Amino acid sequence: MTDILTVLGIESSCDDTAAGVVRGQPGRVGEILSNVVWDQSQLHGAFGGVVPEIAARAHAEKLDLAVEAALREAGLGLADVDAIAVTAGPGLIGGVLSGVMCAKGLAAGTGKPLLAVNHLAGHALTPRLTDAVAFPYLLLLVSGGHCQFLRVEDWDRFTRLGGTIDDAPGEAFDKTAKLLGLGYPGGPLVEAEAVSGDPARFSLPRPLLDRDGCDMSFSGLKTALKRQRDALVTPEGGLHRADRADLCAGFQRAVVEVLAEKSRRALAAAGPVSAFAVAGGVAANGSIRAALEDIAGAAGTTLVSPPLKLCTDNGAMIAWAGLEALAAGHVSDPGFVARPRWPLDHRAAPMIGSGKKGAKA
Amino acid sequence: MHSRLVLASEVETRHLAKAMLPHLKPGDCLLLEGPVGAGKSAFARALIQQQMAQDGTVEDVPSPTFTLVQNYETSRGPFCHADLYRLSDSTELIELDFPDVFESAICLIEWPARLGSLKPERHLLVTLDIRAEPEMRNITLRTFGQGWEWVQELEAATQFPTNVA
Numbered sequence: 001m002t003d004i005l006t007v008l009g010i011e012s013s014c015d016d017t018a019a020g021v022v023r024g025q026p027g028r029v030g031e032i033l034s035n036v037v038w039d040q041s042q043l044h045g046a047f048g049g050v051v052p053e054i055a056a057r058a059h060a061e062k063l064d065l066a067v068e069a070a071l072r073e074a075g076l077g078l079a080d081v082d083a084i085a086v087t088a089g090p091g092l093i094g095g096v097l098s099g100v101m102c103a104k105g106l107a108a109g110t111g112k113p114l115l116a117v118n119h120l121a122g123h124a125l126t127p128r129l130t131d132a133v134a135f136p137y138l139l140l141l142v143s144g145g146h147c148q149f150l151r152v153e154d155w156d157r158f159t160r161l162g163g164t165i166d167d168a169p170g171e172a173f174d175k176t177a178k179l180l181g182l183g184y185p186g187g188p189l190v191e192a193e194a195v196s197g198d199p200a201r202f203s204l205p206r207p208l209l210d211r212d213g214c215d216m217s218f219s220g221l222k223t224a225l226k227r228q229r230d231a232l233v234t235p236e237g238g239l240h241r242a243d244r245a246d247l248c249a250g251f252q253r254a255v256v257e258v259l260a261e262k263s264r265r266a267l268a269a270a271g272p273v274s275a276f277a278v279a280g281g282v283a284a285n286g287s288i289r290a291a292l293e294d295i296a297g298a299a300g301t302t303l304v305s306p307p308l309k310l311c312t313d314n315g316a317m318i319a320w321a322g323l324e325a326l327a328a329g330h331v332s333d334p335g336f337v338a339r340p341r342w343p344l345d346h347r348a349a350p351m352i353g354s355g356k357k358g359a360k361a
Numbered sequence: 362m363h364s365r366l367v368l369a370s371e372v373e374t375r376h377l378a379k380a381m382l383p384h385l386k387p388g389d390c391l392l393l394e395g396p397v398g399a400g401k402s403a404f405a406r407a408l409i410q411q412q413m414a415q416d417g418t419v420e421d422v423p424s425p426t427f428t429l430v431q432n433y434e435t436s437r438g439p440f441c442h443a444d445l446y447r448l449s450d451s452t453e454l455i456e457l458d459f460p461d462v463f464e465s466a467i468c469l470i471e472w473p474a475r476l477g478s479l480k481p482e483r484h485l486l487v488t489l490d491i492r493a494e495p496e497m498r499n500i501t502l503r504t505f506g507q508g509w510e511w512v513q514e515l516e517a518a519t520q521f522p523t524n525v526a
Binding site for chain 2: 014056091092094144145164166167168171175178179219222223225226227230231340343
């Protein structure tokens with residue numbers, strides 16, 4: 001019988017500065033006492049992209065305030081938490097370092113144990129925080145920067161079944177939106193535009209669909225879309241609204257079909273699993289979600305999809321991953337270092353960049 | 362000096378990368394220009410993967426759009442693959458180890474206009490664009506500064522249609 005644990009989590013590996021506090025025990029739905037995320041996407045939509053908090057200083061200036069806010073919202077002091085968890089990678093090294101330094105400082109000042117958490121493990125274990133999903137389960141992590149299938153076997157055991165060999169789907173949505181003059185973030189805008197479009201009008205490729213396995217490619221789709229756009233713009237001197245909607249619908253259908261077919265194969269390859277979980281910002285897309293629900297149903301399992309604010313970068317997921325580690329009796333060596341690269345599955349050959357598998361080989 | 366090559370496919374892009382690779386050394390900077398979807402990342406990935414194949418190493422070469430910079434240690438020296446699109450001003454470059462990295466690594470820089478005054482005078486400008494014909498793209502190589510004489514030899518090495526102006 002594991003004790004109820006309370007863990008503070010700190011996340012600063014990319015654009016967001018975040019801190020959260022969770023309480024609970026593995027195997028039961030956790031309680032999120034606070035989840036403070038300070039991001040900048042709303043401020044910088046005009047740029048057609050998030051202006052990242054690349055400066056270590058910018059994260060460092062906000063981190064202690066985020067921790068303070070998270071503790072205040074949780075109604076706790078530092079003395080009340082059992083451990084401090086922090087993203088130690090992978091990510092932008094400046095941001096990761098700021099978080100690690102902040103966590104080490106807090107641990108040194110309070111004597112609390114430290115937990116170095118892999119950012120991807122935070123995403124991968126979120127379905128246990130929100131839905132107490134039992135091991136093993138299949139996870140599709142699909143976001144702006146990531147796209148991979150993971151068989152989650154334990155808090156520290158993940159098998160990568162496949163992933164993108166170039167761009168992530170979120171990036172493809174953002175760049176499609178940019179090509180079509182739709183603004184940022186691209187996902188919701190392309191989805192809204194696709195509603196009135198005809199997905200069958202343009203023939204866009206389904207990269208790697210004809211290939212065995214669970215690897216995916218989205219970079220070529222973006223180039224095909226650009227060709228189609230240019231073919232429409234050249235004679236007309238511009239893009240008609242209806243054309244744009246049809247392009248969005250065609251693009252979205254291509255992404256949906258690739259994700260659906262590869263999910264079907266991943267479920268077959270994963271063997272018996274307790275659920276098919278999807279995490280990451282792209283899971284907010286209604287068409288993608290519907291397709292994945294069908295695939296899960298056909299495979300005799302259910303789709304578990306945490307709420308969007310727990311699918312994107314946040315501190316609560318880092319706290320939960322730390323909580324699972326702590327409950328298993330694990331504490332990190334206080335001398336751990338930030339790691340800009342940190343694959344979850346050390347046994348699998350990397351899917352991207354393995355010599356035989358060029359983007360279109 | 363500039364060369365314009367017409368490449369018919371990504372396979373040919375990889376052949377070009379293979380021909381360029383033996384000439385590259387730390388301190389060389391390739392600025393990759395072209396619109397979204399032109400193949401900038403594919404070209405950079407081809408170079409890095411070619412080097413890894415020679416080294417017998419296997420590592421991910423993901424898109425640098427979200428991480429801004431991806432660094433690779435190779436037998437030829439470090440590679441720095443950067444996508445500067447999301448940067449708002451060049452002061453942020455200091456945090457990413459620019460301009461020091463220009464001295465120490467083989468740099469492959471997408472959206473190089475963001476470099477502003479940090480742009481190195483000596484560089485190879487690679488301009489990519491897709492053509493209307495399926496799979497076809499233009500790659501234009503323009504050299505700035507000394508030490509790029511080998512670029513002219515690429516015509517023979519690649520066996521692709523090349524115009525040297």
